Amino acid sequence: MDLKAGWDGTWQEFLQVDKTVFINELISFHSSLDWTLELEPAQRFAWETEYDLMKSMLGHVVRESNTNPETCWVAFEQELIGEGGKRAADVNLVLPTGDLFVVEFKHKTEASEHEILRANSDLQTMLRYHSESIGLVGHGYLVLTKPGAKEFKHSGVVCEIADKGQAPLLTNQLITSLRQTGSYDVLRWSKGEFYRQPSILHGTAQVFFDTKIPTLKTSASENIEEARDALLKLYQHAKAKLKRYVVVVHGRPGAGKTLLGISTVASVARNDSVKQSEPIFLSGNAPLVQVLQHTLDFYGKRKGKDVLGRAIDGRVMIEDLHIFKKHIKSSFGSRKETFVVFDEAQRAWDKASPRDSQSPSELMLFCNWLSSQSFGVLVLLVGDGQAIHRNEMQLEQMLADLDNSVRAQNGNIVAIMPSLHAKNMRLIKPIKRDVFNLKTPIRQSYTEHLDKWIEAVLSNNSALARDVALSIESDYPLRVTQSKSLAERYSVELQNTLHEGNRKPDAFRSGWLMSSHGGQFIEEVQKDKFKPGKRIGPWYVEPPSSDNSCCRFDAACTEFSCQGLELSLALFNWGSDLLFRDGQLVLAEDNRHRRQYDHYTEGSYRVLLSRGRSGLVIKCDDSETFEYLKNCGMRVV
Template identity: 30%
Template sequence: MSDTWGWAGTISDFLSTPQESWLQSLEDHHLRLWNFNSSNSQRVAWVDEHKVMTAALKSCLNAAASEVSTWSLVFEYELPMEGGRRPDVIVFTGAAFVVVEFKSAPMINQGDIDQTMGYVRDLCDYHAGSADLAHFGILVLTGANPTFAKLVDETPVVGGSSLHQYLFSAHQEGTVDLDTWLNSPYRPLPTLVEAARRIFRDEPLPHIHTAIAAGIPETVELLGRIVDKTSDESSRSLAFVTGVPGSGKTLVGLRLVHERTSTHGRATFLSGNGPLVQVLQDALSSRVFVRDLHAFIKTYALNQRLSTPEEHIIVFDEAQRAWDARYMKEKKNVAKSEPDLLISIGERIEDWATMVGLIGEGQEIHSGEEAGIQQWRDAVSNSSNTKTWSIHCPPKLKDQFQGLSVSTHEELDLNVSLRSKRAEDLHQWVHLLLSGSLSLAHRQALKIRHAQYPLYVTRDIEEAKRYARQRFDEEPNHRSGLLASSHAKNLFKHGIDNGYQATSNMNVAKWYNAPTSDPKSSNALIQPVTEFSCQGLELDLPILCWGSDYRMQSESWNLTPINRRYKQDDPKALLRNAYRVLLTRGRDGLIIFVPNEPLMDATENALLAAGVQLLPTAAELIAV
C-alpha cells in the first residue's frame, strides 16, 4: 500500500478487483493524506468514477484487446509537495498518459477544464516519468447526458458513456512501466516563500530541470568562488546578477547567504522592497538573514556613531533601484546615493567584503530609482580605495564599468523565467503588449496559452473572483489575489480600494502567508496590493484590476501617472514598469479585470487583440 496514491494497477487488475476492495484502498489513502475519513459525498463520487471507468475500459478492450491489455491506471495520485493536489485518474494508454478528471455538475465550467489541463501540464513539467510521454486531458461530467461530448479549448468534455472513445484515441504505440512511473520523482518549482523556508530549514530544493537548464546552480557556484577568492586575498569584490522577472535572482541571493554563512560567518540579504522583507521574515520567523536595505544603510552609514556590520557577504536585491543622491538629499538630507553609502560600508568591513547586487530588468517603479547601474560605477570610481575593488558582471554590463577592474561571466545573466515552464515567454508578451505591438503580442499569447497558461479578461470583478475560487477550490495551498496599479484613480468606485491608506496600512505578510479562511489573506479577494507590495513576490493566479492610468486611446496607450512629490525623470516609464510588474506575478495564469465603463472599452479590445481570451461567465456555462 502506497502513501502517495489510492489505487494503481493494470487494466486487468482493475477489472478483476471488487469495487468494495478498490473503494477501501481509496478511503485508506484519504485517511493517510488528510487524517480524517472521506465524506459520504466523496464516496458516492468514487463509486460513480468506478462505474464510468469500468464501462469505458471494457469498451476499449472490446475494440482492441491486444493493445488495451497493456494499459494501466492510477487513482488519486498525490502530487508530492503540492498540498494534497491529486488527479482523479491517470490512465496510461500505451506510451501516453491521460488525466481523467470527474465532476458531478451537469454543466461545463472553465475552471474545471483549466484544472484538468493544469494536472497534465504539471506532470509534464515536474514528473520525471511523464516528461517524454504523449499527454492528454479529459473532463468527465457524471451529471451530464451520458452521450454528451464536446471539445472546449481542445479539451474533451464528455458524459460517462462517451469516455471510451477519447481514451482509445489517446493510445500510442509502446508501454509505460507502472512501477517505474510511480517511483519517478516529482519536483515542482516552489514559490519564493516556500523556497526560502526550505533553504533556511536546510532542506534540499528540488532539482527542477528548468532551473538547471537556466544555469541557477552555476550562478550560485560562481558567486561562491568569487567569495572564496575575495576572502583568500583579503580584497573587496562587487558582483552583479542580471535577470528577467522570475528568473531566480532572489533565490540565488538567498542560497548564497545561507550557504556561505556556514563557511564565512554571518551573511545578509538586503532588500529595499519592504513587503518582500516582511513576507520573508514572517515565513522564516527570523529577522537575521533578510533585512531592510534602507534600515541597514541608516544603521551603518547615517548614524552619527558609525558602526561596522559583522557580515562579510552582503547581497542586495534590485540593485538598479537603489536611491540616487538627489532623492537621498530630499529623504535623508544626505547628498550621497545609496550605492555611495553601501560601498563606504563595504570598505569599513574588516579584512574583506563581497557585495552582490541583483538586477531586475524593467523593475524601476519608485521615485529615485531611475539612475540605474551608472551610479554603482560612480560609487566605486569616487571611492578612496577604488583599486581594491574588483567588479564581476555579465558581458552586457561591461561597458557600464569602463576604467575599473572588470571580469565578465555569462553565468551572471539569468534570462529564462522559472516561475513556470509555460510562463517562460510571458515577459516577452508583456513587453509587446505594453509597447502597443498587439498583433505580435497575439502570436506570443497563442504560444503561451498552448503551454496551458491561461490569459483571461472580464468586465465583471465578481466573475473573476468566482473563477479563481472555483479553480482552486480543491487546492488550499494555492494563492490568488487582487493586484492594482497605485496610479489608477477609477478603481475605487468598482470596489477596488487601491488607495494609499488602504494599501500602506495592510499586513502584507498576512496577505501572502495567511490561510484562505483569514479575511486578510490574498485568497479572500478583498484587499488589493499595488506594484509596491507584489514586486519580487508571486501568486498562482493574480486578478489584475486594470486602471484608466494605462488605457488605450486612438490606437495607442495613453499613460497618466499620478504626480509624486519627488520629481521623476520619466514618470511614464515608471508607470509602464508598474504594469510590467503587475502582469508578471502569475505562476499558473492571469485574469485581467477591466472596469465596465465606456472609457475602458478600447482597453478591453486591445487586450483581446493581444491574444487575451474572454473569461466565460456563469451565465455562459453550457448546459449539457
C-alpha cells in the same frame, strides 16, 4: 517530494483486482492524507464508476492492441502539487510508447470553465514538474459520465462523453498509441518525484525551515543550483584568502534571483556559525522585506523550527536596505556582515543621500564599506525594465556606476559578472562567469508569453496581444470585467475547483492590485508599518481564513507594495491614469493621475499586470479601455 497514489499498478494488476478491495484501498488512502476533506458518498460513487469504466475499457484496449498489460501503468488518485496546494488526479495512464494520459471524471452533464482549466492544469503539472513525465507525450481528457452530457471544445483537453459505460474517444486513442513501437519502462514513472517552484513566500519558508532550495528538473533550476554553489565556494575562498568580491547576478523577471539570494544566505548561515559569517539579504523594496520577515515569523511559529538551534528572527537575516545604508553612512565599522545580497540592485540610487549634492551613489557607498572589511562578498541581483521610483537608476546607469565604484577601490575589490555585462565595463577588468546569468524563467513555461502579451498591450498592438493571449489561454486565463463582485467570484470558484476536496489550500493567494495614481478604489494595504490599516506582511502571507489575508478582497496593493511579490491569481483594478483614446493608450490629462516621469506609469503597469502566477482578472470601469482589453484577447467574465 513524497507523493502517493490511492491505487496504482500495472494494467494486469488492475484487471485482476477485486472491486471491493480497490474501493477500500482508495478509502484508506483518502483517510491517510492530512489535506483531504471528509469522504462523501458522491466520491465513493465516482470511484465505483471509474473502476467499472476503466476495467471494461482497458480490457478492450489490451485485446484490440494485442498489448502486454504488464508493460502499462495506471494510477488512481495520484497526488500532485498544483498552484497553491496538493490535489489528486483521478486517473493517470502510462504507456510503454512514452504516452501519458491524465483523465478527469465528472458525473455531470456540463463541465465548467474552471473544471476544464483544472483538467488541463493537471496534465501540464505532470508534464512540467513530475520528473518521469517530463518528455512524455501528454493527453488530457475530461470524461462526463452523466447521460445527456454537453460537449465542449478545448485546445488542450478532449471532451469525452461516456456512452453506456464506455469512453470511445479515449479507447481509440489508447489503441492507436499502443500500436506504435516504444520501450519506455513504466515502472520508472511510478518512482518519479515532483519539483515545482513554490511562491517566493513558501520558497523562503522551505529554504529556512526545511533546509532545501525548491527547484525544478529543468535547465533553469540547474542554473540556480550552479549559481548558488558558485557563490558558496566564492565565499569560502574569500574567507580563507581574505579577499573581497562584488558579484553581479543577472536575471529577467521570474528567473529566480530573489530565491537564489535568500537560499544562499540561508546556506551560508547553516554552513557557518551565524556570528562567523553574518549573512544578510537586503532589499530597497521595503514591502518585500516586511513580507519575507513576516513569512519567517509566521511559518516559524507554525512549524516550531529554527536554524542552527535558535529561533529564526527575520529581521536579522532579511533587512531593509535603507537601515543598513544608514548604519554604514554613520560608520563602516557598525556592520560586520561578510556575505551581503543586495536584491534588485539596478534600483540603487544615484545618491545615497538624495538631498546632499556631494553624496556618493549607493553602490560607491557599499563598495567603500566592503573595501574596509577584512573579507567579504557583496552580491548584486539585477534585472531591468521595472523602474517605478524616483532616484532609481536604469540598469545601464547602474553598471556604469559600478564600474566607477570598483575602480575607486584601487584593487581592494574584485568584480565578477556575466559576460553580457563584463563587456560594458570601461574602467575595470572583471572576471567573467556566465553561471551568474539566470537566463530562463522558473515560474511557468508561459512566463515569456505573458511578458509578450503585456508589452503588446502597453504598445497598443492589440492584434499581437490577441494572438499571444490565445496561445496561453489553456494555461493562463486572461479575464476582464466591469464588476468587482464578478472578479471575486471568479477567483473563489477557481480556487475551489483547483483544490476541490482540499481542506487546507493555504498556499493559494488571490487579491486586489491597483495603480497608485489610478484613482479611488478600495483601502490601500499599508506599507508603512507605523501607520494604521491592513498590514502588508499578513496580507500576503496569512491564509484565506485570516481576517488579514488578501483573500478577503477588502484592501489592495499598489505597484509600490507588490513588486517582487506574486499572487496565485491577480485581480487588478485598471485605473484612470492610463486610458485608451483614439487608438492608443494615453496618460491621464488630470495631474492627480500623473507621475513625475511618464515612463513610471508604463513601468507601474508592467509590474501590476505580471503579478499573477496562474492568471489575471482585470476590472476596468472605462468603456473604451474595456473594449481595448477585449480586443487584446481578454475574455469577459
